[in-house]
Amino acid sequence: MGKQFISLPSCHSTNDLMAQMSAKNQLYEGAIIITKHQTKGKGQRGNQWNSPDGENLTFSIFLKPQFLKAAQQFELNRMVSLALLDVVKSLSDEVKVFVKWPNDLIVNKKKVAGILIENSINQNGISESIVGIGLNVNQMENILPTATSLAQQFDKNFNLDKILLDIVQRLEHYYLILRSGDFRFIHQLYESNLYLKDKVAFYEDASGKFNGIIRKVYPDGVLEIEDESGIIKKFHFKEVRLLS
Structure with a gap:
């Protein structure tokens, strides 16, 4: 992942741009589009994901998980959630990090990341996927009461390039596990880190x-x-x- 890397100072939506490029056959699997300023970022329920310039990570990854059937779409949500979980957990043992069904990452009871996955389906299953990720990293102000950032939680700034690299490496790790067909391992790991499970x-x-x-x-x-x-x-x- 990341061998085709497109970095833009500003973009309306990395997911939308990636869809446009995919329609023109301009993308290889693993392509990444990232922007410092996203003007119309999308979240679940039609919500808009707003991010100050250069403070957070807003990017999309292009995948071709043709080994997955349409009914297995949620495997991608699990994979991305676990990759983000691993990266944030690696920063400290002192924070409580969970995956929240279906598309969020929670740190100390507040949302730190959101995922928006848009799949193209054909008769054989999933032909391609656009994985949009928004991670609040260095933002300190104008955050919703229900949200947070890594900087708020750890009281320091982070290198965005390093965080991005770590996420991509963990995504590759779990993507290979999915490709191998070891869904049970992914399911168990997801359930064991699920926010409010059995509460x-x-x-x-x-x-x-x-x-x-x-x-x-x-x-x-x-x-x-x-x-x-x-x-x-x-x-x-x-x-x-x-x-x-």
């Missing part, structure tokens, strides 16, 4: 608010929550929201 929390779904406990994430990415009455609920993306 009571407050959620909201289409029926209203409820207390529940995350029990598992199915191979296809469906989240299982047991409510306070012992009823098992299953959720796809965007069907449930953590309140507290």
